[in-house]
Amino acid sequence: MTLRPGRAETSTIGTRSGRVAELTEIRATRPDAIASAAALRPRRDTLLGPSGRLMLVAADHPARGALAAGGDPLAMADRGELLDRLCTALERPGVDGVLGTPDVIEDLLLLGVLDGKVVIGSMNRGGLAGAAFEIDDRFTAYDAAALSAARLDGGKMLLRIDDGDPATAGALEGCARAVSALAGNGLMAMVEPFVSRAADGRRHNVLTPEAMMRAISVAAGLGTTSARTWLKVPVVPDMERVMAASTLPALLLGGEVAGDPKAALAGWRRALRLPTVKGLVVGRSLLYPSDGDVAGAVDAAVEAL
Template identity: 65%
Template sequence: MPELNLDRIRDLRAGRPEAIAEAAAARRRRPLLGPDGRLMLVAADHPARGALGVRAVTDAMGDRGDLLRRLVVALDRPGVDGVLGTPDILEDLLLLGALDDKIVIGSMNRGGLQGAAFELDDRFTAYDAATIAAMGFDGGKMLTRIDPADPGTVATLEASGRAVSELAAHKVMAMVEPFLAGRVDGRVVNDLSAAAVVRSVAIAGGLGVTSAYTWLKLPVVEDMATVMAATTLPSLLLGGDPAGHPDETYARWRAALALPGVRGLVVGRALLYPQDGDVAGAVDAAVSLVRAESRAEAA
């Protein structure tokens, strides 16, 4: 892991908070899509929702310095296009100079804290569209869980629709991550059947005054061909909670990446906290899947 000057970040935050806006203004930017039309993004917005666990380690993401070191390693790997995060994490990365020539997606709603009674009333407590645009970022992401039995769902849907519209007005990506969800023994559980994902895709695609800038962030489930047949919107596959052997995970990703409409991956914990501790190796393996599929299309 690289050595990072965290004391400098602490000093800047305390004494020169305007350094964050200055770093954002000076950041080198790039087009959303490169020549192959694919994206490989690293996700790091879990902590702000209180979701710190990875596998059996409940506080794995609790050490900010350790998380930043893992992110810097991941972002430095060839073929990694960018990062998805909340303001605190993205601002640390800005101050570290780690976001030049990277796609940056701001996470917007983190109010549905993991395990809370109000988890499905997922308030927008992080980025808004105006700030994403002002910072020169490339889009905003919203988690949109839909439980017909929970009244909090309608507030989340309304807020997500408004965010899609506002992001589109700034001509930046609106990344919607939809799930059909419900409570099992008091715990929110996402329905990962193909039929449920198709229904969530249909609902997500209709949010906002236009879908021109809408992308979907979708789980990899059985019968992904049926899921992808439900939309013409560009879609990225999410990594989800790391479970099982990495080879099995990569095989599922590889198959899904070959489907029409799938543009790449957004993966967080599975790459940042691999079982063997080799962040660079895990990231390189994921990149090879995304880029190999683009090479196959070109051939």
């Protein structure tokens, strides 16, 4: 992994601690290098790859305090290791890009691994995992203006709908404003909708076909235009009926690290046959596979496309 701070110089420090130290040094002494790297990053012309599909690696979990992967509750807390795994994934053939919060995207920009990649910025990370206010998914990261200024390709937002919690109304309004602003800047708006419930002291997404059909129907109507809106959805039972709820292009999410990776791949393959499903956005399942083989997990997901 080669560090390219602002594309003005290069470094071949090979150790994880060395890369982290140099990233921190750039941030402390030359913070403008981040904007320089963003301004000079080669971009691609289209979101979809040559196959007509889109394969993104997701890394926006830490900013919401969701650090667990598999059986390790703090797997994503080591930023150097996360960056190593992201760079491995981004180097694999067929991987189109990444989804992340500003801190992660800016590290990757400085590392020079986002050339020609689709880069989606995560926007509302305020609903911290496990917090009493978790349903209040406020916009605390990128906004449309910042995404446009950084020459990124779109913004992603989480939309959890709880009919019994008034905070849902604010989340709906915030997402609608973001969809409109992103479209106004010519950027993709990626909406991840769920029906959500609080039970047993935790918040759960309701993954029934009926719940997802309702969530998709609400998400599709957000904003002043849906021209640039995409959906990010889980694989649930009866996906043909679920995806018939909208004509918007959709990407499948990966969710938790799968106990049975072969079953997860089979579910993706079935859903990818549907006309509105255009690809995958997968994070922990690929970055922290149970066997530790990041490259192998990514290659298997690409093959499913």
